[in-house]
Amino acid sequence: MNQKIIYTNSVGETVENLVAAMGSPKIFVITDRGAFVNALPLLRAQSPLIAEAVTVTIEQGDENKNIDSLGRIWKALGDSGATRSSVIVNVGGGVVTDIGGFAAATFKRGVRFINVPTTLLGAVDAAVGGKTGINFNGLKNEVGCFAEADTVIISTIFFNTLPQQQLLSGYAEMLKHGLLENSRAFSQLLGYSVVSPVFDSERLFDLLRNNVSIKKNIVDNDPTEHGLRRALNLGHTAGHAFESLAIEQHTPIPHGYAVARGLVVALVISRLRLGFPSDTLYQLAAYVKENYGPGHISCDDYPRLIELMSHDKKNPSPDSISFTLLHDVGDVETGCIIPVEEITAALDIYRDLMGLA
Amino acid sequence: MNQKIIYTNSVGETVENLVAAMGSPKIFVITDRGAFVNALPLLRAQSPLIAEAVTVTIEQGDENKNIDSLGRIWKALGDSGATRSSVIVNVGGGVVTDIGGFAAATFKRGVRFINVPTTLLGAVDAAVGGKTGINFNGLKNEVGCFAEADTVIISTIFFNTLPQQQLLSGYAEMLKHGLLENSRAFSQLLGYSVVSPVFDSERLFDLLRNNVSIKKNIVDNDPTEHGLRRALNLGHTAGHAFESLAIEQHTPIPHGYAVARGLVVALVISRLRLGFPSDTLYQLAAYVKENYGPGHISCDDYPRLIELMSHDKKNPSPDSISFTLLHDVGDVETGCIIPVEEITAALDIYRDLMGLA
Numbered sequence: 001m002n003q004k005i006i007y008t009n010s011v012g013e014t015v016e017n018l019v020a021a022m023g024s025p026k027i028f029v030i031t032d033r034g035a036f037v038n039a040l041p042l043l044r045a046q047s048p049l050i051a052e053a054v055t056v057t058i059e060q061g062d063e064n065k066n067i068d069s070l071g072r073i074w075k076a077l078g079d080s081g082a083t084r085s086s087v088i089v090n091v092g093g094g095v096v097t098d099i100g101g102f103a104a105a106t107f108k109r110g111v112r113f114i115n116v117p118t119t120l121l122g123a124v125d126a127a128v129g130g131k132t133g134i135n136f137n138g139l140k141n142e143v144g145c146f147a148e149a150d151t152v153i154i155s156t157i158f159f160n161t162l163p164q165q166q167l168l169s170g171y172a173e174m175l176k177h178g179l180l181e182n183s184r185a186f187s188q189l190l191g192y193s194v195v196s197p198v199f200d201s202e203r204l205f206d207l208l209r210n211n212v213s214i215k216k217n218i219v220d221n222d223p224t225e226h227g228l229r230r231a232l233n234l235g236h237t238a239g240h241a242f243e244s245l246a247i248e249q250h251t252p253i254p255h256g257y258a259v260a261r262g263l264v265v266a267l268v269i270s271r272l273r274l275g276f277p278s279d280t281l282y283q284l285a286a287y288v289k290e291n292y293g294p295g296h297i298s299c300d301d302y303p304r305l306i307e308l309m310s311h312d313k314k315n316p317s318p319d320s321i322s323f324t325l326l327h328d329v330g331d332v333e334t335g336c337i338i339p340v341e342e343i344t345a346a347l348d349i350y351r352d353l354m355g356l357a
Numbered sequence: 358m359n360q361k362i363i364y365t366n367s368v369g370e371t372v373e374n375l376v377a378a379m380g381s382p383k384i385f386v387i388t389d390r391g392a393f394v395n396a397l398p399l400l401r402a403q404s405p406l407i408a409e410a411v412t413v414t415i416e417q418g419d420e421n422k423n424i425d426s427l428g429r430i431w432k433a434l435g436d437s438g439a440t441r442s443s444v445i446v447n448v449g450g451g452v453v454t455d456i457g458g459f460a461a462a463t464f465k466r467g468v469r470f471i472n473v474p475t476t477l478l479g480a481v482d483a484a485v486g487g488k489t490g491i492n493f494n495g496l497k498n499e500v501g502c503f504a505e506a507d508t509v510i511i512s513t514i515f516f517n518t519l520p521q522q523q524l525l526s527g528y529a530e531m532l533k534h535g536l537l538e539n540s541r542a543f544s545q546l547l548g549y550s551v552v553s554p555v556f557d558s559e560r561l562f563d564l565l566r567n568n569v570s571i572k573k574n575i576v577d578n579d580p581t582e583h584g585l586r587r588a589l590n591l592g593h594t595a596g597h598a599f600e601s602l603a604i605e606q607h608t609p610i611p612h613g614y615a616v617a618r619g620l621v622v623a624l625v626i627s628r629l630r631l632g633f634p635s636d637t638l639y640q641l642a643a644y645v646k647e648n649y650g651p652g653h654i655s656c657d658d659y660p661r662l663i664e665l666m667s668h669d670k671k672n673p674s675p676d677s678i679s680f681t682l683l684h685d686v687g688d689v690e691t692g693c694i695i696p697v698e699e700i701t702a703a704l705d706i707y708r709d710l711m712g713l714a
Contacts, residue, residue: 071424074493078493079494083670106490106501108670109488110581137432137436142431142464143465144466145463146466224467316442
């Protein structure tokens with residue numbers, strides 16, 4: 001894969017240079033209402049090309065990452081004269097880079113695109129690695145394809161206006177990458193907090209640079225998720241179930257909150273199964289409890305949580321639940337099939353660690 | 358690219374063996390009403406797996422290669438339990454392999470698929486080479502992606518029931534491949550006719566085997582159409598315009614008829630520009646006139662035809678019209694920008710050669 005990642009706060013200038021290097025094709029901006037208000041003005045001020053580009057704006061929120069928005073984007077591109085040599089610039093969070101990337105990958109069988117993530121979660125997760133898609137038939141990312149952005153521009157200039165909850169949501173994926181990498185990276189992350197009274201964006205920029213490259217290395221070795229890439233699923237088996245349950249209970253939680261709690265569950269099972277060190281488990285549990293809170297999980301929720309876990313598309317078959325686990329920080333084992341009783345036990349320990357029991 | 362092509366009339370047995378070699382995943386059949394009636398019974402009789410598979414049947418005709426049918430396929434796959442390890446078997450003509458391939462390439466970000474073309478046009482053109490997609494916003498193949506079938510099974514068992522018009526339509530693409538290859542291949546094709554009173558399917562099978570490999574070689578060298586693959590556009594610049602005009606005039610013609618006539622136009626321009634040998638041009642013109650007829654093209658149609666040509670997505674910019682041309686049989690030049698006056702002159706000569714003037 002030859003996806004370039006550029007770390008810079010001169011985002012507009014970088015877009016201008018990239019487009020010039022591509023032979024100055026026509027560009028089209030895809031964004032959503034939130035980024036249109038909060039991020040695009042900043043970018044337009046930095047780049048005449050962005051300021052003058054045809055801009056397609058979809059509604060905000062994951063529920064709009066759907067086939068209707070996709071059709072609207074395809075139509076707008078066609079109607080405003082996009083050709084195979086045009087370039088799409090996706091400006092927004094994960095919803096925008098997912099659907100905008102899929103639209104670009106399929107419009108006239110594929111045009112080039114640049115991702116400009118405007119949220120921490122987008123920067124550290126969705127924008128890098130080539131997963132694109134939409135929700136469909138009630139399932140997240142049911143439809144999509146693997147298509148890498150030509151370039152991803154990572155910056156922190158959009159983060160000052162982000163709600164703390166959104167920063168925390170992104171930071172959970174950074175914690176995951178740290179756990180996959182090594183103790184040093186993980187400790188650095190535990191030593192920083194995006195909720196500190198003084199938000200230190202320079203320090204975050206440094207952490208981000210190292211963190212995104214962890215993901216990029218994994219993806220480069222397994223772009224279409226047949227092996228190693230499953231490591232990135234750490235925390236997501238239970239995390240997705242927490243997220244779906246919260247939606248069903250009409251108390252939705254940010255993706256990263258679900259992942260943070262799912263990481264604790266994954267480390268509990270790693271402890272039980274693979275002897276993952278308990279002090280590191282406790283450190284993470286304390287960090288998650290303090291920053292994300294324990295969530296509302298009671299014993300009555302277990303059957304539904306387990307059912308939700310069994311629907312995960314990463315399971316090899318519908319009746320086996322697969323986890324990514326760790327022997328230690330940086331020592332991953334993917335595709336571990338865990339029996340229901342053990343998941344139940346892990347949920348009990350989770351509730352205990354998080355002060356819910 | 359590692360797309361396998363298997364030439365066999367034991368289609369069902371071949372599907373069974375392929376699926377077994379893949380580890381016996383669950384299979385799903387995608388087809389359309391026409392193939393469901395004419396081709397699927399034959400295949401079901403040869404293969405219990407096909408007979409028992411969940412089958413998604415879309416309406417027949419290019420107008421149903423649309424986003425609604427695509428959504429129906431995605432939903433049916435999800436609802437009937439298809440997973441990432443499932444295998445789709447597309448049974449039908451180009452409409453089915455195009456939309457079924459696109460559905461497979463995007464369902465859960467891509468599952469494997471096998472193409473079983475049931476028309477000559479499908480076998481020789483759509484099923485091989487990885488172009489998938491749907492029509493959208495009034496444009497053919499406006500949306501799609503490059504995704505190769507795991508295997509394409511080429512046979513003639515479905516052709517006995519095909520109308521002669523459909524056989525001729527497919528044969529036009531074979532003529533195109535012959536022109537791209539060499540004089541021997543082209544002469545062999547001119548020496549055969551699918552409309553002869555005795556339809557010789559064994560001879561056709563032999564011609565097909567050689568012919569499909571011509572396309573495969575071109576595609577293997579340029580899967581995403583950045584260079585050499587544009588050779589396959591021979592005859593299609595004028596051909597697509599003839600096809601669209603016929604639809605606008607409410608007298609639609611089969612794709613291959615438009616291509617056959619477009620090939621004559623391309624060779625006329627090749628003669629004018631690149632000194633393509635006139636005797637070969639005359640041979641092709643005579644074959645096309647006899648088998649496909651000249652079509653109804655008058656001088657009054659020229660402006661609209663040229664407008665339609667200028668909309669071709671293969672043009673580098675909207676105001677230049679690009680042709681694939683030949684110096685001689687087997688000696689291709691792609692991306693030739695031809696001025697409008699020269700296209701007009703070529704259309705005059707076309708009408709002359711075809712007895713229309």
